[in-house]
Amino acid sequence: MKEKMIPAFAKANGGLFGSTEKADIGDAYAKMAEEKIDLMGWADPFMPDPSMPDFIRETLAEEVMKESAAHYTAPVGSLRLRQLLAKKLKQQNGLDVDPMRNIIITPGSDSGLYFAILPFVHEGDEVLIPSPSYPNNFLDVEIMGGIPVAVELKEEEGYQLNVSLLEEKVTERTRMVILTHPNNPTTVVYDRRSLEALADFCIRHDLILVCDQAFEDFTFEHEMVTPASLPGMFERTVTVFSFSKGMGLSGLRVGYIVADDKVMDTMYANAVAVVGAASTSAQNTVCKALEHPEFMKVFEEAYAYRRVKAYEILNSIPGVTCAMPQSGFLCWVNVSALGSSSEIVSYLVREARVSVNDGINYGAGGEGHLRIVIGVYRDNDKVIDALYRIRDALCRLAEAKGIA
Ligand SMILES: Cc1ncc(COP(=O)(O)O)c(C=O)c1O
Known part of the structure; x- marks a missing residue:
């Protein structure tokens, strides 16, 4: 086989x-x-x-018992969830998005990450991956026939982004940068200065940025900047989010991706065919979690x-x-x-x-x-x-x- x-x-x-x-x-x-x-x-x-927490467990139990649990939400996800996320994206990420146009709910963010990369990587395209990095960044690109190009960040520079290292690896065939931010495994939160330099790099070389923010929630004394919020970046960035890490709801399998209308036009069509949001009861439960994030x-x-x-x-x-x-x-x-x-x-x-x-x-x-x-x-x-x-x-x- x-x-x-x-x-x-x-x-x-x-x-x-x-x-x-x-x-x-x-x-x-x-x-x-x-x-x-x-x-x-x-x-x-x-x-x-x-x-x-108990209130989420109770919500989940109630949701599973409802008739709606047996039925689909919209293939791009429930509108209530997308509306709550638009609010969160504004407050937490500095992104002003339309819940009807810019968000797709995914079954966990691993599938979101795959779906974010998929439309852009042609056979033989190179994808720059600041490393060490989340293993799926490499695997996803390989499966798509692309070539993952590791850009090794320096331990002695605290694994901060160094655009001159990216410059050394960029070629005619480079299509995209994939950033895990904050990084898994190094935990590094990329600072504003280096993200601005990355934005400039992506714009100059006309590259797509896929930014995986599964770990965005606890950054302690470090400022968490969402690269898509930087000038000129929203239209070339697909950002991937998860309910698994910050809210500890990995078993519900809910994630979401956020991108510009033009990207979403195609993604919406494919979301119907491929992604199909997450289970209805899980989506309704994470709505409750978003309304009460104090837990x-x-x-x-x-x-x-x-x-x-x-x-x-x-x-x-x-x-x-x-x-x-x-x-x-x-x-x-x-x-x-x-x-x-x-x-x-x-x-x-x-x-x-x-x-x-x-x-x-x-x-x-x-x-x-x-x-x-x-x-x-x-x-x-x-x-x-x-x-x-x-x-x-x-x-x-x-x-x-x-x-x-
Ligand atoms: C950086 C990163 N992105 C995405 C994921 C996928 O998480 P999930 O599919 O549960 O949302 C993980 C899980 O370990 C991760 O570490």
Whole structure:
């Protein structure tokens, strides 16, 4: 069967799921849960503990019982949800959009990301991806027959965008830049100055920007600028959003994309054929969440506490460095002095009974790094305890390697 596939699709080989034995996601993960290994590799708030506040749980239960649950919303999503989102986009993102023209609801933002890239990438087109970056950015482009071009951001520059690095990689065949902002895995929130430089770069080279803002909600002391709000950018940017990370509602599978009318004209037509919004009950439930976003404070407080503790604990390990997380609930940790990241991931499963992500999954610049999800579990102490076990195991390894 595989030989009958489009070659680009056939060679995709699972992406992040291709190395499940390295403890990322998949069946191997379920097996580790049974073995009581702490799973700190899945970016799902408070997973596997309860994350849904009672009022949302009740709304969901009511919505599932309604007759409407059995029926479609508009294929581009419920109008009530799009109206609430237009309000949120104005307040939070500085985007003045028409709910009738500029928003499509998607079943989670992974499909939104795919759908945002799809219309623009022709066979052989190059797509610049500042890296390390979310693995699907590479995989999606490959499946479409495009060529993902990693632009490795520099750790010593705090992984901030550096347009001169993009300039080095741009060619006649470059069609698009895909930005994960804030970044997963580095957590970096791109600053206004570098986003303005990126906007200028996209305009000068006539490029499309796809900006994935799944992690936009918790950026602590960092200003979160939505690139589509910068002058000249709305008409060339497709922005992807999610209810999974900030609101912790990943199981409802709701995301949305926002773009200019001209882009949406075609996307609306295809949304009917391909995307089909999300389930009616899920859409109605996230409306309630948007009307009462105060519940997100629980997440924010937990992450604010955990990031400081994680920073202290991880930086106390000889040979290990970790910048203060700038957003969300991840840590990006340099363990290169202790060995390859694949070795360290396996070592931590054995010696600390904790499973984290191998940096090699995140493209250029990922080797020698771990992504640790500190947003798992509801109980702060459980996370801190796992971090101490990581510290103890890595301290033993450092000692064995003679690293003081
Ligand atoms: C950067 C980023 N974008 C998008 C997604 C997809 O999330 P969802 O499909 O649940 O909205 C993820 C999930 O891990 C992510 O990390």
